[in-house]
Amino acid sequence: xxxxxxxxxxxxxxxxxxxxxxxxxxxxxxxxxxxxxxxxxxxxxxxxxxxxxxxxxxxxxxxxxxxxxxxxxxxxxxxxxxxxxxxxxxxxxxxxxxxxxxxxxxxxxxxxxxxxxxxxxxxxxxxxxxxxxxxxxxxxxxxxxxxxxxxxxxxxxxxxxxxxxxxxxxxxxxxxx
Amino acid sequence: xxxxxxxxxxxxxxxxxxxxxxxxxxxxxxxxxxxxxxxxxxxxxxxxxxxxxxxxxxxxxxxxxxxxxxxxxxxxxxxxxxxxxxxxxxxxxxxxxxxxxxxxxxxxxxxxxxxxxxxxxxxxxxxxxxxxxxxxxxxxxxxxxxxxxxxxxxxxxxxxxxxxxxxxxxxxxxxxxxxxxxxxxxxxxxxxxxxxxxxxxxxxxxxxxxxxxxxxxxxxxxxxxxxxxxxxxxxxxxxxxxxxxxxxxxxxxxxxxxxxxxxxxxxxxxxxxxxxxxxxxxxxxxxxxxxxxxxxxxxxxxxxxxxxxxxxxxxxxxxxxxxxxxxxxxxxxxxxxxxxxxxxxxxxxxxxxxxxxxxxxxxxxxxxxxxxxxxxxxxxxxxxxxxxxxxxx
Numbered sequence: 001x002x003x004x005x006x007x008x009x010x011x012x013x014x015x016x017x018x019x020x021x022x023x024x025x026x027x028x029x030x031x032x033x034x035x036x037x038x039x040x041x042x043x044x045x046x047x048x049x050x051x052x053x054x055x056x057x058x059x060x061x062x063x064x065x066x067x068x069x070x071x072x073x074x075x076x077x078x079x080x081x082x083x084x085x086x087x088x089x090x091x092x093x094x095x096x097x098x099x100x101x102x103x104x105x106x107x108x109x110x111x112x113x114x115x116x117x118x119x120x121x122x123x124x125x126x127x128x129x130x131x132x133x134x135x136x137x138x139x140x141x142x143x144x145x146x147x148x149x150x151x152x153x154x155x156x157x158x159x160x161x162x163x164x165x166x167x168x169x170x171x172x173x174x175x176x177x
Numbered sequence: 178x179x180x181x182x183x184x185x186x187x188x189x190x191x192x193x194x195x196x197x198x199x200x201x202x203x204x205x206x207x208x209x210x211x212x213x214x215x216x217x218x219x220x221x222x223x224x225x226x227x228x229x230x231x232x233x234x235x236x237x238x239x240x241x242x243x244x245x246x247x248x249x250x251x252x253x254x255x256x257x258x259x260x261x262x263x264x265x266x267x268x269x270x271x272x273x274x275x276x277x278x279x280x281x282x283x284x285x286x287x288x289x290x291x292x293x294x295x296x297x298x299x300x301x302x303x304x305x306x307x308x309x310x311x312x313x314x315x316x317x318x319x320x321x322x323x324x325x326x327x328x329x330x331x332x333x334x335x336x337x338x339x340x341x342x343x344x345x346x347x348x349x350x351x352x353x354x355x356x357x358x359x360x361x362x363x364x365x366x367x368x369x370x371x372x373x374x375x376x377x378x379x380x381x382x383x384x385x386x387x388x389x390x391x392x393x394x395x396x397x398x399x400x401x402x403x404x405x406x407x408x409x410x411x412x413x414x415x416x417x418x419x420x421x422x423x424x425x426x427x428x429x430x431x432x433x434x435x436x437x438x439x440x441x442x443x444x445x446x447x448x449x450x451x452x453x454x455x456x457x458x459x460x461x462x463x464x465x466x467x468x469x470x471x472x473x474x475x476x477x478x479x480x481x482x483x484x485x486x487x488x489x490x491x492x493x494x495x496x497x498x499x500x501x502x503x504x505x506x507x508x509x510x511x512x513x514x515x516x517x518x519x520x521x522x523x524x525x526x527x528x529x530x531x532x533x534x535x536x537x538x539x540x541x542x543x544x545x546x547x548x549x550x551x552x553x554x555x556x557x558x559x560x561x562x563x564x565x566x567x568x569x570x
Contacts, residue, residue, distance in 0.1 A: 010348055011331050059350050060399060067328075071404065156392030156471075160495075165397045169386055172400040172409065176382035 004121050005135050007059055012066045017059065018116040021049060021137060022109045025130035029104040038077075040127075042113060042120040045080035046102045047087060049110040050143040051150065055135060057167040058112065061086035064171065066114075079114055089151060089170030091177070099150060108141060328405045332356055341377075341502055346412065353412035354399055361406070374406050377502060381408060384477060384501040391475035393468055394490075394497045413499065415491040418461055419484035419527060425454050426530040454531075461489070462534055464496040466541020469520070472498070473513045474547050480504045482520040484527060510548065514555035515564055517542070 004018045025031075034040045052058060065082035068074055074082045076093060088096030102109055111124055125132060144163065147153065153166045161169075333346040336355065345356040359374050361367075382401045389395055397411035465487065472479055479486075480503030488497045507513070517539070524535040543549045 007350075009350070011328065013330070056350060056352075063350065064400065067402075152390075154390045154392075157390050159392050160394045161389060161397075166389070169389060169398045172398040173382045173386050174401075175403055176379035176401040177386075 020111040022130035027129040028106045045083040045112040047110040049108045053142040054164045358407040384504040418487040422528045462537035463541045466538045467545045470546035478512045483523040510551040510555040513552045514559045518559045
């Protein structure tokens with residue numbers, strides 16, 4: 001069983017983000033229902049892993065969510081939904097959650113939790129019926145078509161930038177657009 | 178006092194006599210007041226004015242189309258903020274309404290002015306308007322201290338300072354970044370200043386993204402922090418084109434000249450150096466021309482094209498464009514021509530020792546741009562007249 005990777009934030013010392021990557025997930029419908037009812041225990045951020053080419057964009061979205069929490073207050077209901085919303089680089093909440101979050105048929109999911117304890121991570125592993133894999137798979141299994149379509153990445157941009165950088169720019173600039 | 182200096186302003190106000198009225202009736206206004214131009218240019222021009230004058234006022238256009246009242250300088254020569262009743266009008270004006278409001282606001286102000294005059298000279302928070310302005314400034318300052326905490330933790334040493342912002346080094350998510358923090362300009366009304374800074378910040382971020390979409394290399398944007406008036410950008414490892422060209426132009430060191438000048442080895446070494454220099458210049462000008470062509474073809478004007486705003490990345494030798502703070506969207510050839518003109522002036526003032534580098538840049542621009550013909554035609558005209566349009570008519 002692969003271990004979760006835990007990341008820290010220079011701007012928010014003491015807070016951490018744990019990431020778990022799952023393939024061949026079978027119960028995404030169930031997870032979606034629980035999520036919408038607000039009964040997901042422990043509270044998790046569920047991302048469509050095909051949109052994630054690396055960890056940096058996710059970390060940036062998490063950092064934005066944390067900053068927002070310590071300042072004005074969250075735009076969405078919970079910190080974890082804020083992460084999913086921030087990941088889209090769009091201001092439209094429902095659309096962002098729909099696109100970056102999971103749907104009923106999804107089999108490739110990235111799970112994130114803030115300040116997770118081992119017990120919570122184990123509970124998460126129990127909750128999600130799939131195979132946990134190493135985060136390095138992110139660089140292999142992302143969908144270039146989906147990312148370029150969703151984030152509107154032009155071919156000219158890909159000449160000078162990686163997909164990760166393109167996503168990061170959009171996440172970062174959301175407040176200015 | 179004819180209307181010579183007021184054409185630009187009149188057109189914007191829309192109602193012909195508005196500006197003239199302000200200038201001529203009842204208010205002791207100096208020659209040339211109210212004409213187009215930023216507040217700053219007026220101050221600079223008036224460098225020779227005596228302090229302690231009876232307060233003069235005029236409506237100045239702060240480059241964004243806002244009408245603001247500027248009071249004279251106080252006895253120390255410091256511009257005193259406009260904190261009259263009229264300020265409350267400007268704070269309610271949105272950009273689109275700017276042309277409609279000023280006349281009415283100015284009228285109102287004229288009547289208010291008499292009462293305000295003695296109170297303002299108190300220098301304390303006596304007046305309602307002043308208290309209001311101070312409260313606004315106070316609350317924003319208080320908010321800033323608590324809200325700035327996440328960002329303040331990141332901030333490292335200051336790297337440089339420009340006219341609009343300071344640049345700090347920092348680390349975010351284990352990457353080297355740069356925090357570009359815009360100043361508050363305290364001579365401006367606080368509400369105005371806030372809106373202006375936010376607008377410029379958003380504009381810079383948007384321009385950077387747009388430039389990326391056009392295939393121009395820019396630093397990666399990690400975040401925009403509106404409360405802290407900052408941009409979080411990737412730290413680009415490399416040297417600026419300006420430094421590279423200055424180094425190339427530097428005179429050869431004595432060790433190369435040492436010894437017999439007829440020495441074949443010395444001559445060969447000198448020739449090699451010369452060749453390398455020419456290659457460098459050729460490569461740089463090619464990249465510059467291509468990049469500027471891409472920017473212009475995409476309907477974007479950089480606004481501050483100088484060699485210090487271009488960095489050659491260490492890892493792949495590619496040109497990265499920075500500082501989009503003055504950029505704007507424009508498709509007209511004139512704006513692009515002015516952009517090129519600014520670049521030409523930069524080359525002439527800094528790098529004339531290296532020969533006609535700008536000519537090479539233009540050649541590369543011609544090859545890469547789709548609209549080079551109209552732009553270069555306009556460019557020839559701009560070269561003759563200078564940056565600003567002719568102010569007649």
